[in-house]
Amino acid sequence: MIKPRARSTKPAEALLAWYDAERRDLPWRARRGEAPDPYRVWLSEIMLQQTTVATVKERYAAFLSRWPSVEDLARAPLDDVLGQWAGLGYYARARNLHACARAVADSRGFPQEEAALRNLPGIGPYTAAAIAAIAFDQPCVAVDGNVERVIARLHAIEQPPCKIAPLIREKAAALMSRACPGDSVQALMELGALICTPRTPDCAACPLSSFCAARRLGSQRDYPVREPKRPKPRRHGAIFILRRGDEALLRRLPPKGLFGGMNAFPSTPLTQDIAAAEFSHFAPSLARWRALDAPVTHVFTHFALEATVFVAHTRAKSAPSDCRWAACANLDKEGLPTLMRKAAAHAGLVEM
Numbered sequence: 001m002i003k004p005r006a007r008s009t010k011p012a013e014a015l016l017a018w019y020d021a022e023r024r025d026l027p028w029r030a031r032r033g034e035a036p037d038p039y040r041v042w043l044s045e046i047m048l049q050q051t052t053v054a055t056v057k058e059r060y061a062a063f064l065s066r067w068p069s070v071e072d073l074a075r076a077p078l079d080d081v082l083g084q085w086a087g088l089g090y091y092a093r094a095r096n097l098h099a100c101a102r103a104v105a106d107s108r109g110f111p112q113e114e115a116a117l118r119n120l121p122g123i124g125p126y127t128a129a130a131i132a133a134i135a136f137d138q139p140c141v142a143v144d145g146n147v148e149r150v151i152a153r154l155h156a157i158e159q160p161p162c163k164i165a166p167l168i169r170e171k172a173a174a175l176m177s178r179a180c181p182g183d184s185v186q187a188l189m190e191l192g193a194l195i196c197t198p199r200t201p202d203c204a205a206c207p208l209s210s211f212c213a214a215r216r217l218g219s220q221r222d223y224p225v226r227e228p229k230r231p232k233p234r235r236h237g238a239i240f241i242l243r244r245g246d247e248a249l250l251r252r253l254p255p256k257g258l259f260g261g262m263n264a265f266p267s268t269p270l271t272q273d274i275a276a277a278e279f280s281h282f283a284p285s286l287a288r289w290r291a292l293d294a295p296v297t298h299v300f301t302h303f304a305l306e307a308t309v310f311v312a313h314t315r316a317k318s319a320p321s322d323c324r325w326a327a328c329a330n331l332d333k334e335g336l337p338t339l340m341r342k343a344a345a346h347a348g349l350v351e352m
Contacts, residue, residue, distance in 0.1 A: 011174075011175055011208055011211050012174070012175050012176065012177050012184065013177070014207040014208065015175055015184070015187045015188065015191065015207055015208060016177055016180070016183055016184065016187055017207065018187070018191070018207035019183060019186065019187035019190060019191075020032065022190070022194065023186070023187070023190050024053075024190065024194070026044075026053070026057070027040075027044075027057060027060055027061060027064075028040045028041060028043065028044035028060060029186070032183075036134055036135045036182065037135075038109070038110040038131065038135040038136070039069060039070045039110070040064070041130075041131055041134050041135040042070075042100075042110065042123075042127075042131050042135070043060065043063060043064070043097075044056065044060060045127050045130050045131060046093055046096075046097050046100075046122060046127070047059065047060055047063075047088065049090070049093060049127070050090060051088055053193070055088070056088075059084075059087075059088060062084065063084060066080075066084065070101050070104050070105055070110075071101075071105045073097075073098070073101040074098075074101040074102045074104070074105035074106075075105075076098070078095070078098050078261065079335070081094055081097065081098045082094050082095070082261060082262055082335045083333060083334065083335030084335070085097075085335065086335040086336060086337070086338075086341075087338060087341075091259055091260060091261070091262050091337065092122075092260060093122060095122075095255070095260060095261055096121040096122025097122060099121040099122070100120045100121040100122050100123065103120055103121060104120065110131070110135070112132065112135075112136040112138060113132065113138065114128045114129050114132040114138060114140050115128075117131055117132055126142055126143060126144055128140075129141060129142035129143075129185075130142035130144075130185060133181045133182045133184075133185040134182045134185060134186060135182070136182075137180065137181055137182045138181065139176065139178060139181045140181065140185070141169050141172050141173045141176060141185070142185050142189075143165070143168055143169055143172055144189060144192075145192070146188070146189050146191070146192025146193050146196070147168070147172055147188050147189060147192060148161040148168055148224055149192050149196055149198065149223070149224055150188060150191055150192045150196045150208075151168050151171045151172050152168070152214075152223040152224030152225070153196060153201070153212055153213070153214035153215070153220055153223040153224070154171070154208060154211060154212050154213065154214070155171055155213055156213035156214045156217060156219070156223060157223065157224065157225070158225055159225060160224065160225050160226060160227050161224050162227070172188065175188055191206070191207070191208070199221070201220050201221075203215050203220060232299070232302065232303050232304050233273075233302075233303045233304070234273075234303070234304045234305075234306065235270070235271070235272065235273040235274075235303050235304070235305050235306070236273055236274055236275070236276065236295075236305075236306050236307070236308075237267060237268040237269070237270050237272070237273075237274050237279075237305060237306075237307045237308075238267060238268045238274070238279040238282065238307060238308045238309075238310055239265050239266075239267045239296070239307050239308070239309050239310070239339075239340070239343040240265060240266045240267060240282070240283050240284055240289070240310050240312070241265050241309065241310065241311045241312075241343065241344070241347050241349070242265075242266070242284060242285055242287060242311075242312050242313075242314055243311065243312070243313045243314070243328075244313070244314050244315065244316065244325055246327060246328050246329065247325040247326060247327055247328060248265070248325070248326055248328050248331065248344075248349065249265070249266065249284060249285075249319060249320075249323050249324075249325060249326075250263045250264065250265065250323060250324055250325075250326045250334065251263070251264055251265070251266050251284070251320075251322055251323045252322065252323075252324075257271070258270055258271055258300075259337045259339075259340075262335065262336070262337050263326070263334045263335060263336060263340075264336065264337060264340045265340055265343060265344075266282070266283070266284035266323065267282065267307070268282040269282075270305060270307070270339075271303070276308070279308065279310070283310070284320055284323060285312070285314060285316065285320070287312035287313070287314050288312055288313075289310040289311070289312045290310065290311055290312065291308050291309070291310050292308070292309045292310070292311065292346055292347065294346075295307055295308045295309065296309060296339065296342040296343050296346050298338065298339040298342065305339070307339070307343065309343045309346050309347060311347050328349050331344055331349055331350050332350055
């Protein structure tokens with residue numbers, strides 16, 4: 001049995017001692033004394049980008065069950081990966097996940113160095129540092145939103161983290177243990193996720209409370225300093241659901257762009273604001289289109305969309321060149337983006 005690390009008056013050691021006692025048992029996290037699996041670490045880091053742990057845990061298990069190794073994932077058809085990804089959002093991540101799996105399988109394994117990891121599809125600076133530290137115990141500093149918040153409060157930093165990234169990294173590096181950088185990276189993230197939370201930090205349970213400048217000032221909630229949020233532009237568009245008996249018309253979207261490579265109902269260009277008078281120009285077929293009572297709404301990273309859903313019926317024998325007919329009963333298996341599932345639910349084809 002491995003003994004927990006002793007408590008210390010040094011911040012880095014105090015953080016590790018707390019992590020030993022309080023860290024969550026997550027399916028991708030190796031137990032202390034076990035070697036991390038780079039595939040599991042990488043898969044979890046990609047899935048966790050802008051997605052909650054609660055959501056990822058279930059989906060992660062399904063991915064592992066279907067593709068237990070990076071080689072299995074590399075051999076999978078892209079359509080299967082996109083379908084399994086449905087509902088996790090940001091579908092470019094799924095395409096990059098598949099491309100990265102193929103690159104890693106071709107190279108017979110993940111590289112261990114942060115710089116080499118950054119050369120793989122879909123792996124940016126944070127993800128490369130996190131994988132290098134957690135999977136390979138490389139001395140890297142991985143800074144996510146949780147880490148930014150902890151460091152900003154610990155030092156009562158008066159500027160938005162996005163404007164002083166080098167300072168945040170420098171302060172985070174001071175909390176890294178040279179002996180176990182992987183644990184240090186996870187401990188700092190865990191502290192932000194469990195204790196140093198955005199609205200109600202539990203300072204009494206924090207191993208770094210005695211070092212925290214924001215707590216001494218009694219202004220924990222004032223940090224990190226944020227720039228005023230700009231309102232998201234609101235755009236308008238239309239989604240067209242064409243029925244042929246028990247089938248619906250689907251279009252495969254181009255590899256790049258919104259919902260790239262996914263199956264979707266024909267629509268207006270959703271990243272543009274289209275006037276209602278122009279909706280009919282984008283209909284996939286001449287038909288008696290009927291607008292449903294209320295539009296569906298969806299909030300993307302950079303804009304909010306209000307889309308009118310049109311439905312129509314046809315007896316056409318063929319589909320447009322870039323479309324195909326899909327059984328309505330199988331729409332749940334088509335990996336539709338969430339927006340398209342909302343439209344299908346509004347038309348009574350699926351349940352949300």
